[in-house]
Each structure stands twice: as C-alpha cells, then as structure tokens.
Amino acid sequence: MNTIRRRTLVLGAILAFLSPAAPSEQSQKATRLVQEDRIKKLEEQADDIEKAASSAAMEKDYITRTQKAYESYYEKVLHTQMWTLGIAGLILTAVFVFAVRFSLNSINERAKMAMADATTQTRNEFARTVAKEGLTAQMTELEKNLKDRSDFQSQFVQGLAEGFEERHADSLATFRKALRTYKAGKAQNLIETRFGATTARYIFELLRKEHGENYVKKTGEELADPLYNELEEELAVAALQTPWLTPFINEKKLADPEPATHEPVSEVRPAAPIPVVLPEEPDLTVGEEPDPYAVA
Numbered sequence: 001m002n003t004i005r006r007r008t009l010v011l012g013a014i015l016a017f018l019s020p021a022a023p024s025e026q027s028q029k030a031t032r033l034v035q036e037d038r039i040k041k042l043e044e045q046a047d048d049i050e051k052a053a054s055s056a057a058m059e060k061d062y063i064t065r066t067q068k069a070y071e072s073y074y075e076k077v078l079h080t081q082m083w084t085l086g087i088a089g090l091i092l093t094a095v096f097v098f099a100v101r102f103s104l105n106s107i108n109e110r111a112k113m114a115m116a117d118a119t120t121q122t123r124n125e126f127a128r129t130v131a132k133e134g135l136t137a138q139m140t141e142l143e144k145n146l147k148d149r150s151d152f153q154s155q156f157v158q159g160l161a162e163g164f165e166e167r168h169a170d171s172l173a174t175f176r177k178a179l180r181t182y183k184a185g186k187a188q189n190l191i192e193t194r195f196g197a198t199t200a201r202y203i204f205e206l207l208r209k210e211h212g213e214n215y216v217k218k219t220g221e222e223l224a225d226p227l228y229n230e231l232e233e234e235l236a237v238a239a240l241q242t243p244w245l246t247p248f249i250n251e252k253k254l255a256d257p258e259p260a261t262h263e264p265v266s267e268v269r270p271a272a273p274i275p276v277v278l279p280e281e282p283d284l285t286v287g288e289e290p291d292p293y294a295v296a
Helices: 002-018 025-164 168-184 193-223 232-241 243-255
Strands: none
Touching (some): 025 168, 025 193, 193 232, 232 243
C-alpha cells in the first residue's frame, strides 16, 4: 500500500511539473482541484487495486489453506482407510486361517473318529466272527458228543432187547455198533470204561451162546478184528467179569505187537466222563457161567 501511494505522489508531482503555470489564482485553484480530484481518484484506484490484490492474496491464501486442509484431510482419510483395510485384511486372513485350520482339524478329527469306529467295528465283527465260529465249533462238538452218547445208550438197550428175544445175530450186530460208538468217543472219555467193558463182554457171551462148541474159533476171530485194537483196558475188565475170556485176551496180547512209543506233543487232558444210564449189570461169580441178559 505504501508503494502505491508513493507512486501516486510521484505521478502527481510529474503532472504538476508539466502543467503550465496559471495566469491567475483561480485557474491555479481549479487546476489544483482537478489535480486533487485526479489524485483522489488515483488513490481510490490504488486502494481498489490494493484491496483487490489483498483480496486476491487472501483468496489465494484461503484456497491454498483450504487445499492443504483438504489434502491433509484426504491424506488422513486415505491413511485411515489404508489402516482400516489393512486391519480388516489381517482380521479376514486370521479368520480365514482359523476357519481353514478349524475345518482341517474338524475333518482330521472326523477322519480319526471314522477310522476308530471302522477299526472298532472291524474288531467287533472279527471278535463276533471268531466267537461265533468258536461257539459253533463247541456246539457242533457238544451235539456230536450228545449224539454219540445217545446212540450208544440206544444201541446198548436195543442189543439187550434183541438178546431177550433170542435174536442173537441181531443183538450181536447191535452190540458191535455200540462198541464202535464207544471207541469213537474214547479219546474224549465220553462214556465210562465199565460200559465199554460190559459191551465187549456181552459180545463174547453171545458168540459162545450162538456157536456152542465152536465158540473158541469164533472168539479168536472176533478178537482179531481191528475193532478191539486200543481196547486193552476194556478187554481186561471184561476178562475179570468173564474168566473164560482170559486165555483169549492173553493170547491176543502176545499176538499184537507193542505199539511204538512216541513222545507226546502235548498233554491232552480228557474230559470228565458223563455217566450213561444203562441197565445194571448182573453180579458175576467165578466158575459160574453168567447170563448176559440178566437184569437186576
């Protein structure tokens, strides 16, 4: 503003120097008024120009400050948004990783549970199968044992009945069947030894009664049958009950070669014998011929 005033004063001085001197005071006064008016107008113009310049400077400064403020605001907003997006990205990444990890853990746990269930089910099925097979084998063996004992009892009773009816040949065949049944279950000790001995004794008594004086030959032929192999104990008990059998049984012992001895692979413990209900044997006395069909 001072610069503009100085310029105005210099301009006024120049105008005053260049203007011709007034011949009169009035013209000088008029000229002075005109000059003052011009100076006033110049000053006003200078003021207007200064105000405009000041306003422009202020407006520019305002614009600059506003622009800087907006730039700072947008920079802060952008920075905040970047931070927000970064934090949101980290959160989303963490959530995604957690979700993936949880899903993998869940899938892994489910797979483990499925494998455990499948393994348990397989083991249970295997155990049930083994138990079922074992139970089936046991049941089969028990059924066979029961059948053998039942068959022996039926054959023994049938042989007695046929002997009472004087059907000696039929009775002899039936007692042989009973002795085979007894021998088949001897390893399991299904039937007591005394019943096997009694069956053998009845067979030889029937031979003696059926063939009369020819009983010696028939008794020897009967003892040569493989049916009587491994029945030494039963034959010995039968000989005690029927003394006339003793020479034949002794002769058989001499004729039969001694079985080869082998080391037992494992000790087999026989099962406890189950009694078979049969008719009571008749009392035998030494030197007296027994009746094989006598029932007490």
